[in-house]
Amino acid sequence: MSDLEAFQEQIGYRFREVERLQEAMTHRSAGARHNERLEFLGDSVLNFVIAHEVFHRRLRDSEGTLSRLRANLVNRSSLAAIAREIDLGSHLRLGGGELKSGGHRRDSILADAMEAVFGAVYLDSDFDTAAQVITGLYRPRLESLPEEVVLKDPKTRLQEALQSTRRPLPGYQVLDVRGRAHHQKFRVECRLRDSDQATVGEAGSRRQAEQRAAQAMLLEIEAERPGDADG
């Protein structure tokens, strides 16, 4: 086992029962007592703590903006980045296959374990302590929250993601519109031009439905990236 003392120093919390931290570091490929239950708990405490933070830091912003701010902070890539900053990967317990294929550098495994660590801290202490650990690790990001104008919407981010890999821009098409006035539902398809991939978004306006379809496509593209290791 690696030096969990140093890791506890990094996150600013010393475990009463270090077995909980060990469980948080154990990927399901490595054994029976793995980190997925702790990840479930940690995901929800993280979401709440970050919701609290953006709510109090952005008193004039709408629910939509708060949601986007939070989503930017708790998504896989932010979690993986924080995990890398505190060298979480070197403490991971992985099974043989994941070990050989570089699982300790993979975004998804790092992000899941980071959430599990938050869950383990909460379980080992209390809500206030978990909130302190989370806000401590998130401090630089919380203190530089983007302004709404630079907070990019899903269509913009999808366009940039495709351009960065020299792929053609997506097409959007309204599939149907239902319902009475003021209660209309638009369904819009987002389709990539160089593959058979399509996603559908639904909302009360065409613009919002396009954004949702783009968001779904972003998730698909993210899920596809082989290994998605970048660290």
Added chain:
Amino acid sequence: MSDLEAFQEQIGYRFREVERLQEAMTHRSAGARHNERLEFLGDSVLNFVIAHEVFHRRLRDSEGTLSRLRANLVNRSSLAAIAREIDLGSHLRLGGGELKSGGHRRDSILADAMEAVFGAVYLDSDFDTAAQVITGLYRPRLESLPEEVVLKDPKTRLQEALQSTRRPLPGYQVLDVRGRAHHQKFRVECRLRDSDQATVGEAGSRRQAEQRAAQAMLLEIEAERPGDADG
């Protein structure tokens, strides 16, 4: 304004600043200071409190089961049911259009206001108090959590939802499979036979991808129901 004293008695919490409760009761149709920010906050505290509860009540269950248990408790219909039990609808502030069309009986409006009330309690007090209010209102449901065997998966629930309105059963089709062994991604389409609606699910197994496509279709069907008032 209706008798918010009685409502505070119902939820077992007396507000220091009752303006917060009033804000939680105000639908966006009724004015500038409406409940959507509080709903954002309340949704996240609710998700966390319920995650904590199912985590501790179901020590042997997998993350997947915990997620389904929680989803059953925090979905729109459970929240609206609790809102009806404490007569939340009679305290809602709605704009003219929503008032005329029976907005105070609509599931979506009730559920959103219920979440906003949880957010308002948290803002007015602290985490432990909000957790007490939430677990108090959820007590009967938490004490009768379904067993995994009766906890129905999305495909089953979609089938039942369609049958209840005499619609034909959906079809599932694998769109593509990508990636190396052990890292494969299945994309499965769920298509309704009496409309042009289709959703896509993606996961590491065909079975799981079908469930996700069914879940997406369930959300579409739920979003479509006109008014979805049932109380």
